[in-house]
Amino acid sequence: MEKSLTTGKPLLTVRNLKKHFAVRRGFFQRADTGVRAVDGVDLDILPHQTMGLVGESGCGKSTVARLILRLLYPDAGRICFDGQEITDLNERAFKPLRKKIQMIFQDPYSSLNPRMTVAQSIAEGVRISGITAKTDQRRRIERLLDMVGMPSASADRYPHEFSGGQRQRVGIARALSVSPRLILCDEPISALDVSIQAQIINLLKDLQDELGLSYLFISHDLNVVSYICDHVCVMYRGRIMESAPATALFDNPRHPYTLKLLSATAPLKEEFRTVSDVVASEAPGGELSETAYAEGTTMVEVEAGHWVRTQR
């Protein structure tokens, strides 16, 4: 399952990405310090690899994806795609990149326009980018549907006629329609049944092998992340706590928050059951307060490629 970590040039580099949301309070609508949704995130996504981004809900995972895709504008930091700085591009200059970076959404029910047929939804990106001649569009859509395991007859039907898993397949076909190199998967399976989840995950893996895609896989499900990801970043309160190759992270978690997260999910391995007790006993002065995790200012490389945020 584990692909060897190639130390090539990263496809996507994110450095010190920040996004704060102002919270307006009081009669005069003063902008307070606000919510630090993303507070200095660094990511490197290598070609043909899957980067996992895990963390509890509200820790800023999805915001990172939205910042990369420019659905939101970052307050600080740099984003480079394929060696090109894309942070300050305007909408027009960013347009060619819409073909290269795509997204799969969490909720397959609301991510498709209910008034558009499957074919229309899939064709939208193709039409806008004009990558295919009009006469070939139909064939392309059918091929895409075939690729995601949907019958070509479904092209002219409406989203409400499909199940969640089928809609998610349509969503994947939609993302693939413009031949992207990077797909941001924002919790692509958490709205689906467990049996369907496995199918979608395998589909994503097959597509990656077939098309050489890179994924940023955002999830809170550690089991799934350990299965699909090559490298995993653990995020907490807008910051990366630990970043390591998947095997290293799951076999040898270093950061207390990672341990806590692992112990909170259904255990993959017996030993994690007692991990929270270990953390509590190891930490001086009892269990660490939640903020203490995020306080650390520096990341330390404990092994090759295994970075941990330290306490001071």
Place this chain on the structure above:
Amino acid sequence: MSADTNNRSAPSGAALPEAYWQSAFTESWGVLSRHTIGRIGMILLGLFALMALASFIPPLIDPIYNPMSGVDPIISYTSGPSWRHWLGTDFIGRDIFSQLLAGARIAFMVGISAAFMSIFLGTAIGMLAGYSGRWGDTLLMRLADMIMVMPTLLVLLVMAALFGQLNIWTIVLLIALFRWPGVARVIRSQTLTLKHRPFIESARIAGASHLRILVRHILPNVLPLALLYMSFRVTSAIIIEAALAFLGFGDPGTVSWGMMLQWVWKTGHMFQAPYWLLPPGICISLLTLAFYMLGRAMEEVLDPRMRREDPEE
């Protein structure tokens, strides 16, 4: 943003496949025809539509049945129903039945065109306001508030007093100009909820421009709501026109039901000629009721939780 306003008006329905509207239509028709109130409304509307269509016939049979200029050579005063004049004649011997038919045509014309224009304006402005957010939103919605607090009938009366008799199309236009804010508010709130739906984000990721998102993604989703409000707007437009005509500020060149009532009143036949007074009054009530009932039924077709607006406002 002005470019958006202009182009938005292109009917996007054409861009959608026939099949969707077809299936949506048969589906809603099914619900509508099972709905008692909707059924009554539709039957009434059908009757009035027949009346409006039939309004072309009497003048063809005999010029004395022309609703405006037809004068019976024998009768030059008001008379009760007879075989010659089914509903009697008015104060100069014009046929009341053919006036009633012509009035149906005018009512449909005024109601539907005023409603259509106000819906058009309201949808365009509401979508723009909701989608643009921030300053555009504030500006457009404060404008809407300003217009909404103006009493339509009063303003129209003042205008009529200032500029003399208003043409029927001027009246239609003024009604439309004063009736869009309610629609705009509803469409704006709907746009606000749509704007944050993931399919809008996914369209942006596909590279869709704002214009494209408005026309292809938001408009088709607010259109049913706009059509629903249209039926309520028809009601209010008909009532306003009738009130204006009854008060003597209507278009003197058209025969509307309000005009007929005005003639009854002006010539002092209010309580002398019930055959003249009642038909237009009943017609106004029934036609507005029909549109209202249709609107109520449509509302349930679209969404049972949807908030309703008082058509009298």
